Amino acid sequence: MRLILVTIVLFQFSAAAQTVGSFTDQRDGYSYKTVTYEIKHSKDSISTMTWMAQNLNYKTESSYCYDDYDSNCEIMGRLYIWSAAMKACPDGWHLPDDEEWRQLADLFGGVKSAAKHLKSTNELWKGATKGTNKSLFAAMPYGHGTVGSGYFAFSLNATFWSATTISNDRASDWVLSDWERMIRYNGHKATAANSVRCIKD
Secondary structure, eight states: OOOOOOOOOOOOOOOTTEEEEEEEOTTTOOEEEEEEEEEEEETTEEEEEEEESSOOOOOOTTEEOGGGOHHHHHHHOOEEOHHHHHHHSOTTEEOOOHHHHHHHHHTTTOTTTOHHHHBOOOTTOOSSOOOOOTTSOOBOOOBEEETTTEEEOTTTOEEEEEEEEOSSSEEEEEEEOSSSSOEEEEEETTTEEBBOOOEEO
């Protein structure tokens, strides 16, 4: 599938606990939008976490462009097998684990309802639950790949790796799809090719 780049206007919701920014990866000069969230632990305890607001597009071994078109990587970011995803984030950033994904979800109603707020408002999202992009996370339905079998679910879901390992050959991945709920699956480390969002150390 060859994508045509079009101008997209995202309707973003302002929130006092969110700050937008940018980060330039010194390895290749590629720049990413970022969003920083405040986490209130108690009356006097506040921490922050900063996520990339775009899919990682750093070329490594065992990373792929959707449908094997290089131009898709420029728009969609790359798809990585798990071992590549674990090493792909730049210095000072890392692949988020399940706890960090759940912390993000908790800011927007928890796992049962956060997906709609993490999804962009782009019309590529099909299905019952449209995105609000209240989080400014701007997830797009760029699907996923399976090594040796092809690419799947464009316009239907976004699938992101987690650093949390489940077994020797399985790791968590988080899926945003037609529903409000975020779904955690068990991706095959060696064959599943998923998107990556890095989180700041």
